[in-house]
Amino acid sequence: MDQADIPALLSRLASDEDAARKMAVFKLQSSINDPAFADVFISSGGLIILRRLIMSTGGNTLAYSLQSLSRLLEVDMGWDIFEGPTAGDLVERVVELIVTNPLVNILRGAMSILVALVSHSQSETRNGAMRTPGTFGFRALKPAVAVYPQFFDLVIQQLQSADHALCANALMLINALIRDAVSSEATASGTNGTNSNSNGNKSSVSDEWPKFIRRLQDLGLIKAVYNLMQSSALQDLAYPLLEFQSLTKVLLRKWREVRVDLERPEHRRALKGLHLASAPNRDYMNGVAKVEENQEPGKKGSRRHNPEKWRRLGFETEGPAGEFEAAGFLGMMDLTDYVRKNEDGFQKLLLEQSTKPLRERCPIARSSLAVTLILYDHFDCDKTGIEDLRGYQLSDGKQQDKLYHPLLLQWSRLHTAGLQSFFRLWKATGADQSDFDKVAELVRILVDQAVGTAGRSKDVLEVEDELLEFDCSRLRELQMELLDLSFDDNWGHHLNQVRDDLRKESLSFVKEQRIRCLLQGAWFSKPTPSKESRNESYQNRRAAQGTVWRYAKLSHNRRWLHFSDFALRTGHDPGLEVLDEKVDLSRISSVVSNVSTTNDDARSESNKSTLRTPMMNGAGSGPSKSTTKITIFSFSNPEDASKPGGDGKEHPVLTLYPLNHSVASEWLDGLLMLLDQAPITAETQKLISLVGDYGLKIRLLNVRMEAAYSGPPPGAGVVPSREGLDAEYYYQV
Known part of the structure; x- marks a missing residue:
C-alpha cells in the first residue's frame, strides 16, 4: 500500500461500519511491517486508532488489529502505545483476551504482543531517553495478572493446542517471562552491589524468581514441554523448544550458584x-543426650546435639x-x-x-x-x-x-x-x-x-x-574401554613408536623360532596315489611298500631342505644323512598352501583332535587323513626366468601334508620368512602380537615413579674439564 493512501486508510479504520474497518485493518496488517509505511502511520496518529480497535472490537477485526500491532512491534516501532496513563488498560485488555477468548487467531496475536512487550525489557533506553520503570517486562503484566490470576494456567494449557503457531507463541511467552525474571534479579543484584544471599530487600529480590519458576512448574509446565520435545511437531516449535532447553540450563546454573546459607x-x-x-x-x-558410661551417677544429662x-x-x-x-x-x-x-x-x-x-x-x-x-x-x-x-x-x-x-x-x-x-x-x-x-x-x-x-x-x-x-560387569568393561581410550590419547603417540620397535623385534624373534622348527624337522603324511594316477615313471617300489610318511628337515646352513619317504614312522627322527632327497632353497620361486590365514580357533581345535600325532604305527597303519598341504614351487630354468622375455614357468618340487594346523603354520611361515617374505597365518600373527605385548609390559614395569620425577643422576651430562690433560685425550659424545 502506498504511503499516500494512509489518510484514507485511517478514515476507514475510524469508521463506524464494521465491514469498512475490517477491510481496512486487513490491508493494514500486510503493509505495516514496512518501516517507512509504519513511520508515516504512527506520525499520522494511527496508534490511537489501532488501540481503539483493540479495546472495542471483536472477531476478525480484533484479530487483524492484534496482528497489525504485533507486526509493528517486530520492526521495533510503535512502543509508545504502551506508555502513558492508558497503557495499563491496553495490557489488561490483551491479558483478558488470552484468558477469556477461545478464538485461535485472536490468541495468537495477543500472545505475540505480550512476547514483544516482555522481551523489550532488555533494552534500557529508547531514543536516548530513560524509560518509565515498569513499562515493559514482566512488571508490566503484574497488574493485569493480579486481575486474572488464572493467566499462567491458561497460557500453559495452550502448550497442548493442536495449532502449532499458537503453541509456539505460548512457549515463547513463557520463555520471555522466565528470561525477564532471571535477568531482572541479576540486574537488581548488580545495582545493589551485593550478592543474592544478602538479607533485607536484596534477599527478597533474589527469592522472587525461584518462586515464579516453582509456580510455573506446579502448573505442569515441565510435563507439557517434555511432551512437545518428544512429539513430531519439532519443525514448527524448534526455536522456542531449544530456547526453553537453554533457559533450563540457565536456571540450573543459577540454582547451583546460590550458596547455602543457614541464615536464610x-x-x-x-x-x-x-x-x-x-x-x-x-x-x-528433643535435645537431651543419653547418660554416657563415664558420667557420674545421679548427674543429669546435659542438653546437647547428637555428635553424629x-x-x-x-x-x-x-x-x-x-x-x-x-x-x-x-x-x-x-x-x-x-x-x-x-x-x-x-x-x-x-x-x-x-x-x-x-x-x-x-x-x-x-x-x-x-x-x-x-x-x-x-x-x-x-x-x-x-x-x-x-x-x-x-x-x-x-x-x-x-x-x-x-x-x-x-x-x-x-x-x-x-x-x-x-x-x-x-x-x-x-x-x-x-x-x-x-x-x-x-x-x-x-x-x-x-x-x-x-x-x-x-x-x-x-x-x-x-x-x-x-549389568555391573558390562559397566566395568565400558570403564576399561574408556581408560584405554584415555591412555591412548595421553600416551598413544609415545607408545606407537615403542610398539613399532617391539614389533620388529618380535618379528625377528618369531622368525628365528619358526626357522628352528624347520631345523628340528617334522613328520608329514603322504597319501598313496590312486591306481589311475600311477604310471611307469612313478616309483613302484615305494608304492608297493606303502610309503605313507615323509620326513623333512632344514640343513644346518639353511640352504637345503632335505626330505625322504618312509613306510613306517620310526621312534627317533632321521638325520640328514638318511634323507636322500633335497631342495635348493635358492631355486624356490614360491610357496603355496591352503592353510587358513584367519583366526579360526574352532578349526584349530578340530585339527588338533582329528589330526592327532600318532606314535609308532604298524606296517598297515598310517596317519589320519589330512587335507592341508604346502606346495613348494621352483622355476624350470631360473636363468631364463631372470632374463627379460624368459618364460618363468614354475613347477612343484615338493608337497608336504602337515599333521595339524600348528605344524602347518610353523612350516608355511617358516619357509616364507626363510625367503624374506612376511608370515600370513593367524597363529604366527598372534604369536608376534603376544611377544610384542609382553615386551611392552616388561618395559612399562621398568619405568619407576622416581625415575620419571627425580631427574638425571648426579653428574649426568657434565663435560669434564681439560685442565691437566694431555693433547691425546678426546671426549666422545
Missing part, C-alpha cells in the same frame, strides 16, 4: 526437614552447609526432593547403614551431591544457549534431533535413579569410604551410557530402568 529461612527449613525425615533418636531429637547428627546422614562433618559449596542450592534441592519422595526408603537405608562399620557405610548426602554434579556436567549446564541455537541453524535434519535433550527436563527423576544406582554399585562392589570417588566414576559412566545414548523419543521410565538394572 528457606535453607534452614530444608536442612531441618532432612534431619526430621531421617527419624532421629527421640532423646537426641549430620554425619549419620552422609555428610563428612557436622557443618553441612559448607559441603554444599560445589553443588550449591541445586544440590540441596536434589537431596531434599529425594528424601521427600522416598522418605521410607531413606529411613530404611539409614537403618541398614547404621549396622555396618563406619568405614563401610555409604554416605547418602555425599552420594546425592555427587550425582547432582554428574548430571550437571553430563548436560553441559555451563554451556551457553546460543550454541544450541547456532547448532540448530547449521545442522541438517538428521543431526537436529540430537540437539534436543528432553531428559534434561526430568532432572529430579534422573537424580533419584542415579542415586539409587550409586547405592546399588556401592553394595555390589563392596566399596568403603576410600572408594567413594571410584564408585562416583562408575556412576558417571553409567549416566553417560544410559542417558547419553537415549534417543529423543525414549521414555524416561526406560532410562530409569536401565540405570537401576545395568
